[in-house]
Amino acid sequence: MMNNIIAQDYCVSREMQNRLKKHTSKVIWFTGLSGSGKSTLANLVEKKLFAHKVHTYALDGDNIRGGLNKNLGFSAEDRAENLRRIAEVSKLFVEAGTLVIAAFIAPLQKNRDQLKDIIGEDNFVEIFVNTSIEECERRDMKGLYKKARAGEIQNFTGISAPYEIPVNPDIIISTENETIEESVDKIISFIMPKLKLDDE
Numbered sequence: 001m002m003n004n005i006i007a008q009d010y011c012v013s014r015e016m017q018n019r020l021k022k023h024t025s026k027v028i029w030f031t032g033l034s035g036s037g038k039s040t041l042a043n044l045v046e047k048k049l050f051a052h053k054v055h056t057y058a059l060d061g062d063n064i065r066g067g068l069n070k071n072l073g074f075s076a077e078d079r080a081e082n083l084r085r086i087a088e089v090s091k092l093f094v095e096a097g098t099l100v101i102a103a104f105i106a107p108l109q110k111n112r113d114q115l116k117d118i119i120g121e122d123n124f125v126e127i128f129v130n131t132s133i134e135e136c137e138r139r140d141m142k143g144l145y146k147k148a149r150a151g152e153i154q155n156f157t158g159i160s161a162p163y164e165i166p167v168n169p170d171i172i173i174s175t176e177n178e179t180i181e182e183s184v185d186k187i188i189s190f191i192m193p194k195l196k197l198d199d200e
Helices: 014-021 038-051 061-065 076-095 109-119 133-139 144-149 180-194
Strands: 027-031 056-060 099-103 124-129 171-173
Touching: 014 076, 027 038, 027 076, 027 109, 038 056, 038 099, 038 124, 038 180, 056 061, 056 076, 061 076, 076 099, 076 109, 109 124, 124 180, 171 180
Parallel strands: 027 099, 027 124, 056 099, 124 171
Antiparallel strands: none
C-alpha cells in the first residue's frame, strides 16, 4: 500500500506563507516536569508574540489527549506515539507558516531527538523549564503527584518514570530563581530575531 502513496506538491509554499505573514515559522517546545510551569509560560509567550503580530498556534498536553490522541494511554509506547503525532502536526503548521508553541513533558532525550528529526532541527527551539520536583510537588495544582505517590497513577514522570535533563537546550528557564516576567522576556528576546525573514 505504501508504494501507492505519492506526496502532493502544492502551489503555495512555506516561503510564500512566511512572506505573507511577515515572519518565519518554527516550533517552540517547552519541556519539563508536570507542574514546572510549561503551560503558563507558553500562554504568556504566545500572548506577547500575538501582540507583535506573530501568527501562532498553541498545542498543549491535556488538549491534545482530549482529541487527536484520546485513544492513547500512558505506556512508554503510547507516550512515544503521542509525541510523534504532535511532532507531525507541528510540522504541518510550520509548513503553513505558523509559529507553533508546544508544551509537553517529552521526558526522554530520544523523544526530543525524534521531535527534532521530524520537525527539522533548524525549525526547533527547545526550552527547558527547569523546576525541581520538590517545587513541582509543592504546586501540584492537579493533585497528580499526590496520586502518583499513592500508586494511583502509573508511569508518572519524575515519580515512577524517568525525566532526562535536556542535553543542549536553546534556553533554560529557572522558575524558582526568576520571575515569570523575566522568563517570558528572556524567551521573547531569543525568539524575535529568529523570526525575521532573510531579506529583512
